[in-house]
Amino acid sequence: MTETELLVDPAVLREQVREKYREVATDPTQPFHFHTGRGLAHRLGYDEAAVAALPDRAVESFAGVGNPFQLRRLAPSERVVDVGSGAGFDTFVAAGQVGREGRVVGIDMTTEMLEKSRATAAALGLDQVEFREGLAEELPVEDGWADAVISNGVINLCADKHAVLSEIHRVLKPDGWLQFADIANGRPVPEGALRDIDLWTG
Amino acid sequence: MLTEIGFTDIAVGEPVDTFGGAGGEKNARAYEVYGYSFLARRPVPPH
Numbered sequence: 001m002t003e004t005e006l007l008v009d010p011a012v013l014r015e016q017v018r019e020k021y022r023e024v025a026t027d028p029t030q031p032f033h034f035h036t037g038r039g040l041a042h043r044l045g046y047d048e049a050a051v052a053a054l055p056d057r058a059v060e061s062f063a064g065v066g067n068p069f070q071l072r073r074l075a076p077s078e079r080v081v082d083v084g085s086g087a088g089f090d091t092f093v094a095a096g097q098v099g100r101e102g103r104v105v106g107i108d109m110t111t112e113m114l115e116k117s118r119a120t121a122a123a124l125g126l127d128q129v130e131f132r133e134g135l136a137e138e139l140p141v142e143d144g145w146a147d148a149v150i151s152n153g154v155i156n157l158c159a160d161k162h163a164v165l166s167e168i169h170r171v172l173k174p175d176g177w178l179q180f181a182d183i184a185n186g187r188p189v190p191e192g193a194l195r196d197i198d199l200w201t202g
Numbered sequence: 203m204l205t206e207i208g209f210t211d212i213a214v215g216e217p218v219d220t221f222g223g224a225g226g227e228k229n230a231r232a233y234e235v236y237g238y239s240f241l242a243r244r245p246v247p248p249h
Binding site: 031032034035043045064066067068071153162169174176177178179181182183185187189 | 221235239
């Protein structure tokens, strides 16, 4: 898809998303237009014991929109990519499901989120977890590496969804699973609103 | 779009009221925005 066919400028949208999620990383208790943290994880139906086992810093910046583990639980020893891993909440839940024999690679473009998720992984001693800097449209993962790709509330914030889903398809093994959560609207949004970049993030 | 890219076995979970009680609730209600879980498989290519 060419840039002229997209509703908004991908680079401008990306910078606004970065700015918003920088705040979520560094000041997660301020009011946002979305819920965050443990209350949100409960609302979305996450396994209570899995969430309770995580320290506050692993959960407080969680800002997902659904539960990517609802339709399929990850299997032990699977290799997983988390697209838009943020402060690492879903990555850490995934690490618990795949166990020490598995691998989970979280990918995010926001420096503050990467710093937070890497520090939490180190504090938890999760050797099977790694965080890489990158974009959803250009995942820093080799072809056919992943048994599963997870994502939560990220694809809707990408201007070129076809590019993101094609990239996920590339990194999945044949017979691999994409399991993601995202928002969808039941009533049409006017084109003017779709082109208003401020409405994408706030 | 998932089918066009080559995914199969697509499933969608029940809607979740993601924005209920949050600042974004008004816009979410206006356009019936909910959170969903999605599942899709990259199939094994035919031999």
